[in-house]
Amino acid sequence: MYTQALDAPQPPSAPTDERERLERFQARIDADEKIEPKDWMPEAYRQTLIRQIAQHAHSEIVGMLPEGNWITRAPSLRRKSVLIAKVQDEGGHGMYLYSAAETLGVARGELVAQLLIGRAKYSSIFNYPTLTWADIGTIGWLVDGAAIMNQIPLCRCSYGPYARAMVRICKEESFHQRQGYEIMLTLAGGSAEQRAMAQDALNRWWWPSLMMFGPSDTDSKHTAQSMRWKIKRFTNDELRQRFIDATVPQAEYLGLMVPDPELRWDETTGHYVHGPIDWSEFHAVLKGDGPCNRERLAARRAAHEAGRWVREAAAAYAEKQAASARDAQAG
Amino acid sequence: MNEDWMLYEVFIRARSGLEHKHVGSLHAADARMALEHARDTYTRRQEGVSIWVVRSSEILASDPAEADALFEPARDKVYRHPTFYAIPEEVKNL
Numbered sequence: 549m550y551t552q553a554l555d556a557p558q559p560p561s562a563p564t565d566e567r568e569r570l571e572r573f574q575a576r577i578d579a580d581e582k583i584e585p586k587d588w589m590p591e592a593y594r595q596t597l598i599r600q601i602a603q604h605a606h607s608e609i610v611g612m613l614p615e616g617n618w619i620t621r622a623p624s625l626r627r628k629s630v631l632i633a634k635v636q637d638e639g640g641h642g643m644y645l646y647s648a649a650e651t652l653g654v655a656r657g658e659l660v661a662q663l664l665i666g667r668a669k670y671s672s673i674f675n676y677p678t679l680t681w682a683d684i685g686t687i688g689w690l691v692d693g694a695a696i697m698n699q700i701p702l703c704r705c706s707y708g709p710y711a712r713a714m715v716r717i718c719k720e721e722s723f724h725q726r727q728g729y730e731i732m733l734t735l736a737g738g739s740a741e742q743r744a745m746a747q748d749a750l751n752r753w754w755w756p757s758l759m760m761f762g763p764s765d766t767d768s769k770h771t772a773q774s775m776r777w778k779i780k781r782f783t784n785d786e787l788r789q790r791f792i793d794a795t796v797p798q799a800e801y802l803g804l805m806v807p808d809p810e811l812r813w814d815e816t817t818g819h820y821v822h823g824p825i826d827w828s829e830f831h832a833v834l835k836g837d838g839p840c841n842r843e844r845l846a847a848r849r850a851a852h853e854a855g856r857w858v859r860e861a862a863a864a865y866a867e868k869q870a871a872s873a874r875d876a877q878a879g
Numbered sequence: 880m881n882e883d884w885m886l887y888e889v890f891i892r893a894r895s896g897l898e899h900k901h902v903g904s905l906h907a908a909d910a911r912m913a914l915e916h917a918r919d920t921y922t923r924r925q926e927g928v929s930i931w932v933v934r935s936s937e938i939l940a941s942d943p944a945e946a947d948a949l950f951e952p953a954r955d956k957v958y959r960h961p962t963f964y965a966i967p968e969e970v971k972n973l
């Protein structure tokens with residue numbers, strides 16, 4: 549999923565009365581018990597989850613934008629129906645996740661407000677532009693593919709509502725990835741121009757997709773604590789490696805070149821070895837200096853403002869209905 | 880600033896013959912809108928044939944900290960289970 553910039557607060561050094569509760573909590577986690585909303589949990593666990601789930605939810609919502617702008621330009625009615633369904637799913641994923649975050653005692657309005665004022669993070673991948681129709685194929689294939697790689701272990705996350713939301717999401721993601729690969733298959737089997745378009749999209753999306761897994765393990769400070777809490781099950785580099793191993797043969801089948809001159813199969817480890825990742829680009833995009841950061845936030849803000857009158861009208865209508873129901877009862 | 884609509888819990892019956900099961904929550908201005916949102920959010924792939932929505936604030940939940948007091952008393956009443964009773968092998972249909 550999309551929480552590569554997570555900065556988890558460190559667990560506070562606990563006074564002795566707290567220590568026993570912490571130990572009991574950790575024992576429950578170690579025994580693979582699920583933690584549910586009203587259970588006692590360390591404040592750092594709660595905050596880590598709120599941040600991770602919120603980032604994930606924001607990513608689903610912002611992730612609708614790069615694909616949404618191709619709905620009117622989809623090359624056929626079939627592709628258009630599929631793309632609408634996929635984008636609607638992403639909106640649904642955002643809703644499942646905000647709902648899971650709310651069980652931790654934070655209001656959805658607060659989380660949305662943080663996104664709109666630019667204080668919340670979301671996945672760096674959605675700050676890249678979708679220039680051609682091949683980008684829509686590549687996003688489904690690589691971006692949803694990377695998301696699936698990340699999300700499957702989260703179905704076993706220690707926090708019950710998050711794990712259950714992830715089960716629901718994972719069931720829906722597989723169609724996203726397959727429809728993307730199908731677009732790529734069609735382009736790869738098409739004219740020279742279509743094949744070039746597919747290759748160009750892969751060239752632009754390959755490295756940003758690898759960055760979706762977050763910083764390398766050597767630079768990822770919070771992985772250890774999240775693994776101890778079973779919020780995270782595998783490290784960033786482990787998941788990235790799995791993704792590469794799964795994806796390179798798929799690119800070969802399409803007859804496309806992965807844009808990494810150092811990429812090679814290592815017979816002894818049974819894994820691909822990849823070239824260095826440009827982490828300065830990753831950090832720049834995360835900080836707000838990607839190609840589309842400003843555009844994405846502006847689009848979210850505009851949508852939020854444009855929907856304001858609808859929200860207000862619905863609230864006013866509900867209030868009026870409730871009032872007349874009260875009157876009828878009193879009369 | 881929180882302008883959220885009210886929170887509703889959503890329960891869905893997957894097929895007739897099954898009970899409604901909790902699937903998550905959502906925000907809506909009123910109960911009718913909650914039903915419509917529940918349809919769009921939780922049944923895009925025919926996951927249900929019936930939906931219940933309940934205002935989250937209307938649900939009274941037991942406190943996990945009191946789980947022992949609530950559920951412990953049932954623990955030593957093993958005589959409530961059929962395996963508590965020893966019946967000779969040769970007695971059938973019991």
Ligand SMILES: [Fe+2]
Nearest residue numbers: 608637638641
């Ligand atoms: Fe998604």
Ligand SMILES: [Fe+2]
Nearest residue numbers: 638692721724
């Ligand atoms: Fe997706």
